[in-house]
Amino acid sequence: MSADTIIIIYWWLFTIAVVLGAVGTVSLRSLYHAALSLVVCLAGVAGYYVLLNAEFLAAAQIIIYIGAIMVLVISAILVSENIMGRQIVMVNRLVWPALVASGALFCIMVYANMRTVYAFNPEGQWLESNVRQIGWSLMATYTLPFEVASLLLFMALMGAIIISRREKPGD
Amino acid sequence: MIIDSATIWEACRSLLMGWGLGYPAAQVIMLLVAFLVVALFAIVLVLALVLIERRLIGWIQLRPGPNRVGGRTGWLQTVADALKLLYKEDIVPLNADRPTYFAAPYAVFMPVLLMLVVLPFGVAIINGTYRFYVVSDLNIALLFILAMGSVELIGVIMAGWGSGNKYSLIGAMRAVAQLISYEVPLVLALVSVALFAGSLSLVDIVQRQSSTWAIFPLFPAFVIFFITAVAETNRCPFDLLEAESEVVAGFHTEYSGMRFALFFLAEYLAMWVMSALIVLCFFGGWKGPMFLGEGGLWFTSMFWFMAKSFFFVWCFIWFRGTFPRIRVDQLMVFSWKVLLPVAVVQVMIVGWGITYRNPWFSANLIPKATAVEAYGGLIGGFDYMTTPEALTHLTTPELVAFGWSVLGAIVVILLLGAMFYRTIRGFRPSRDFQREIELKIMRLEDAKGSE
Numbered sequence: 001m002s003a004d005t006i007i008i009i010y011w012w013l014f015t016i017a018v019v020l021g022a023v024g025t026v027s028l029r030s031l032y033h034a035a036l037s038l039v040v041c042l043a044g045v046a047g048y049y050v051l052l053n054a055e056f057l058a059a060a061q062i063i064i065y066i067g068a069i070m071v072l073v074i075s076a077i078l079v080s081e082n083i084m085g086r087q088i089v090m091v092n093r094l095v096w097p098a099l100v101a102s103g104a105l106f107c108i109m110v111y112a113n114m115r116t117v118y119a120f121n122p123e124g125q126w127l128e129s130n131v132r133q134i135g136w137s138l139m140a141t142y143t144l145p146f147e148v149a150s151l152l153l154f155m156a157l158m159g160a161i162i163i164s165r166r167e168k169p170g171d
Numbered sequence: 172m173i174i175d176s177a178t179i180w181e182a183c184r185s186l187l188m189g190w191g192l193g194y195p196a197a198q199v200i201m202l203l204v205a206f207l208v209v210a211l212f213a214i215v216l217v218l219a220l221v222l223i224e225r226r227l228i229g230w231i232q233l234r235p236g237p238n239r240v241g242g243r244t245g246w247l248q249t250v251a252d253a254l255k256l257l258y259k260e261d262i263v264p265l266n267a268d269r270p271t272y273f274a275a276p277y278a279v280f281m282p283v284l285l286m287l288v289v290l291p292f293g294v295a296i297i298n299g300t301y302r303f304y305v306v307s308d309l310n311i312a313l314l315f316i317l318a319m320g321s322v323e324l325i326g327v328i329m330a331g332w333g334s335g336n337k338y339s340l341i342g343a344m345r346a347v348a349q350l351i352s353y354e355v356p357l358v359l360a361l362v363s364v365a366l367f368a369g370s371l372s373l374v375d376i377v378q379r380q381s382s383t384w385a386i387f388p389l390f391p392a393f394v395i396f397f398i399t400a401v402a403e404t405n406r407c408p409f410d411l412l413e414a415e416s417e418v419v420a421g422f423h424t425e426y427s428g429m430r431f432a433l434f435f436l437a438e439y440l441a442m443w444v445m446s447a448l449i450v451l452c453f454f455g456g457w458k459g460p461m462f463l464g465e466g467g468l469w470f471t472s473m474f475w476f477m478a479k480s481f482f483f484v485w486c487f488i489w490f491r492g493t494f495p496r497i498r499v500d501q502l503m504v505f506s507w508k509v510l511l512p513v514a515v516v517q518v519m520i521v522g523w524g525i526t527y528r529n530p531w532f533s534a535n536l537i538p539k540a541t542a543v544e545a546y547g548g549l550i551g552g553f554d555y556m557t558t559p560e561a562l563t564h565l566t567t568p569e570l571v572a573f574g575w576s577v578l579g580a581i582v583v584i585l586l587l588g589a590m591f592y593r594t595i596r597g598f599r600p601s602r603d604f605q606r607e608i609e610l611k612i613m614r615l616e617d618a619k620g621s622e
Contacts, residue, residue: 006195032332036271039325059314067321068351074328075347078340131310131371 010051017044029089035074039066052116056131179295179302180205205306209287217439222249223481224439224488231492256435259428266335267425275333276426276433278326282319283437286444289315291374293457293472303374304473312373313361316448317354320403323437324350327412327422330434334425342421345412345499349402352506353409357399359514363392363521364452367532377456386453387579388524388532391517393453395510400445401490402506405438408494411502446483447476454479 021041028034042065049058138146180201187197226245229237237245263272289312292304309315324346331343367385368376376385386393402409413421423434450456459475461468497505524532 006198032268033270036325036329043322055309055311056314059311059318062318063314063321066325067318067354071321071324071328071347071351074325075344078328078332078344 014044014047031077035077039070042066056134178305178308180306182302213284213440216443217436218249220439220443222246227488228492256432261428264335264425268333271329271333275326275330276430278329279323280433280437282322283440286316286319289373290447293476295469308372308374310372313365313371331422336425338418339422339424342412342418346422349502352503353399353402356395356510356514357403359518360392360396362518363389366521366525373451377451380455384455391513395514404441404445406487407491408497410496411499414496442487443484447480449483450479
C-alpha cells in the first residue's frame with residue numbers, strides 16, 4: 001500500500017458520492033430528495049478539487065454551490081406548496097435522446113479524467129498555496145472580465161428586485 | 172533566521188514514520204488519533220460549557236438553584252443530563268421523512284466537529300522549531316470554516332422538513348433567512364481580517380498579530396463579527412429559529428434522546444468555535460505574556476488561548492442573559508441596513524489603508540522589521556509581547572501606530588470594564604424596566620396635568 005493507494009481510495013469515495021448523487025438527482029421521485037442528492041454530488045466535486053490541489057476552488061464550491069445555490073433551491077422547493085412532498089414522474093418522452101447525450105458526455109469525461117494528473121505527491125506534502133495566484137489573476141490580469149461579471153450579477157440582482165417588488169397602490 | 176514551523180500533527184506523523192512505518196499507515200494512524208482527540212475534546216468541552224452556561228444564567232437571572240443543586244458546584248446536574256439524554260426513548264414521528272430525519276443530526280454535528288480541525292490551539296518550541304497545536308494548517312482555513320457553516324445549514328433544513336412538523340418547518344425557514352442574511356456581514360468582517368493579515372490560514376493570521384492585536388485597527392469589524400457570530404450560532408437575542416414561545420423548539424422539535432443530543436452538542440460546540448475564531452482573528456490567538464519563558468510556551472500559549480476563548484463564551488452567555496429576543500423584521504433590517512453597509516465601508520477603509528501603507532493598518536508588520544535587529548532573530552518574548560526595548564527600534568510612523576494601539580486598548584478596556592462593573596453591581600433588568608415604566612406614567616400624568 002503506497003501513497004498512491006490512498007489517493008485512489010479517496011478518488012473512489014468521491015466518485016461514488018458524485019455518481020450516486022447525480023443518479024439520485026435525476027431519478028428520485030420527490031423534488032426535495034433530488035435536491036439533497038444534488039448536494040451530495042456537488043460535495044463530491046469539491047472533493048475532486050482537493051485532489052487536484054485546488055483547495056480554494058473546493059471551499060468556494062462548497063460555499064457557493066451548497067451554501068448559497070442549493071439552499072436557495074431547497075427553500076424554493078419548500079415554499080412551493082403544490083410540489084412539496086408530492087411524488088412526481090421525473091421522466092418524459094425525451095428520455096432516450098437525453099440518455100444518448102449524457103452517454104456521450106460521460107465518455108468525454110472518462111477520457112478527460114484518464115488524462116488528468118492529480119497533484120498529490122508521494123511525500124504527502126501539498127503543493128504551494130494557489131490562493132495568492134488566484135487573487136493576483138482575478139485582481140490584476142483579468143480585472144476587466146471580473147468587474148464585468150460583477151456588474152452583470154449586480155444588474156441581475158436589481159432586475160430581480162424590480163420584477164418581484166409589489167407595486168404599492170400609492171406609487 | 173527563519174524559524175522552521177510545522178504542526179504538531181505532522182511532527183507526530185514523521186515520528187511514526189521514523190519508527191519504520193510507511194507513509195499511508197502513519198497517515199491513517201494519525202487520522203484516527205486526531206479524530207479521537209477532537210471528539211473527546213468536543214464532548215468534554217460541551218459538558219463544561221453546559222455547566223458554565225447554566226450557572227451563569229442562573230446567577231444573572233437571580234435563580235439560586237443552578238448554583239446549589241448537584242454537587243457543590245452543580246456539576247452533577249450536567250452528568251445527570253447527559254445520562255438522561257443517553258437513556259431517553261428515541262421517538263420517530265409517523266409523519267417523518269425517514270432518511271432525512273435520520274441523517275439530519277449528523278449533517279448538523281459533523282461540520283461543526285470538522286471546524287475544530289483547523290483551529291490552532293497554541294504553539295510549542297521543539298528543537299528550535301515552532302510546532303503549532305493544530306490538526307491541519309490549511310491555507311484556506313477561514314474559508315473552510317465558512318464552508319462548514321453552510322453545510323450545517325443544509326442539515327438544519329433537513330431536520331426541519333424531515334420531521335414532518337409545521338413548527339419544525341417554520342423554524343427551518345427562519346434559519347435559512349437568518350443565516351443567509353447574517354453570513355454576508357460575517358464574511359465581510361473576515362475579509363478585513365484576511366486583508367490585514369495577508370493570509371487565510373489561521374496560524375498565519377495569529378502570527379501576524381505580533382505587536383498589535385487586530386482588534387485595534389479593525390474594531391468595527393470585531394463588533395460586526397461578534398454580533399453575526401451570535402446570530403450564526405442561533406443564540407439569544409437571535410434565537411428566533413428555536414424560540415420556545417413561537418415555534419416550540421424550531422427545527423429540532425421532534426427529536427429526542429441521542430439525536431437531540433447531537434443538535435445540542437453542535438450548538439454549544441459552534442458557540443465555542445465562534446469565540447475561538449474571534450480570539451484567533453482579533454485577539455492574537457495564543458499570544459500573551461510568556462510567564463513561564465520559552466520552555467513553558469507549550470503551556471502558556473494554550474492557557475492564553477483557552478482563557479481568551481472562554482472569556483468570549485462568557486460574553487455570549489452574558490448576551491443571552493441581557494438582551495430580549497428580537498422580532499423577525501428587526502432581525503432582517505439590522506442585518507441588511509446596519510451591519511452590511513458598515514461592513515462594506517470597513518472593508519473599503521482597510522483596503523485603502525493597506526494599499527497606501529497607512530501605519531494604523533500595517534502595525535502588524537512592526538515586529539517583523541525590528542525583531543531581527545533587537546534580538547538577533549531569536550524567538551524572544553518579543554514575538555509574544557511588545558517590550559520597552561523594542562519601542563526604541565521603531566520609526567516615527569510605527570511609533571504613531573503603536574500609540575494608537577495603546578489608546579485603543581485603553582478605550583476598549585475602559586468600555587468592557589464599565590460594562591463588567593455594571594453587571595456585577597447587580598444590574599436588574601426587571602427593576603430598571605419597572606422604573607422606566609413608572610417614569611413614563613409620571614410623564615404622561617404631568618402632560619395631562621399641564622393640559
